[in-house]
Amino acid sequence: MLAIIGIIVLLVMVFGGFAITGGNLAPVMKALPAEMLIIGGACAGALIIGNSVNDLKSLWASLMKVFNGPQYGKQDYLDCIFLVAKLMKMMKIDGPVAIEPHIEDPDNSIIFSEYPKLLKDKTLIHLICDTLRLVVVSSGTLDPHAVEEVMDNAIKNHHHHNIKPADGLQGLADALPALGIVAAVLGVVKTMGSIDKPPAILGGMIGSALVGTFLGVLLAYGLVGPFANRARQVIEADAAIYHVVKQMIIASLHGHPQPLVIEAARSGIEHSNQPSFAEVFDGMRGR
Secondary structure: OHHHHHHHHHHHHHHHHHHHOOOOHHHHHHHHHHHHHHHHHHHHHHHHHHOOHHHHHHHHHHHHHHHHOOOOOHHHHHHHHHHHHHHHHHHHHHOHHHHHHHHHOHHHOOOHHHOHHHHOOHHHHHHHHHHHHHHHHOOOOOOHHHHHHHHHHHHHHHHHHHHHHHHHHHHHHHHHHHHHHHHHHHHHHHHHOOOOOOHHHHHHHHHHHHHHHHHHHHHHHHHHHHHHHHHHHHHHHHHHHHHHHHHHHHHHHOOOOHHHHHHHHHOOOOOOOOOOHHHHHHHHHOO
């Protein structure tokens, strides 16, 4: 919602300010379709050249993140804490074999099925299940520091691939001013071919050519650059839930008491999504 409001404010302030100061929007509107065709087509071609099909799909998904915002809220972090705490408690009391059916087939697990939204995040579920599977097959002899290193690598690898679309958008934003100049140069070439025309006509043609430069700069710094920045913010915000899982599993493997394990995970959550101490522990009593 904020992204849509921002786009409206941007367009109204830029074009409205131009009109209020006496600018004539008619030449700009007339040149806009052709300049957008050149700049937009150049952008599309550059993206196709520089990315795979999967990268292009991820790029589109990252644009949707700008409008949809972070995937996880306070309740999701609570659910994540409850899910991991329940699994670690079962492993501690009933032994590693007790959790094996749940981590081998989470889709049919009565524990995982309590949290359908988390179950849709395959990266999150694999992080939990693959790590606990290591603990099960090693019969509890793993060094917690070694497990932490494995989890860090898994999270880092996921983040590296997840952040690529935002980097791609930023690269596009960096290229847009130059692509705007390309459109402007073509307009100048067209103008030079009509050098014998009256000054009024030449002035209009030069003005139309400059619309290309204007569009390239406006799109770069007013839209695509902010889109890239917001996509990065959303991706990084959603990645925090993987660190909650890591904190809980590693602290549990170190043998810390469950209240300390949970508090270590809770305190690391961003304040806007951080559940209170009472919310976590009151919720734990009912489970």
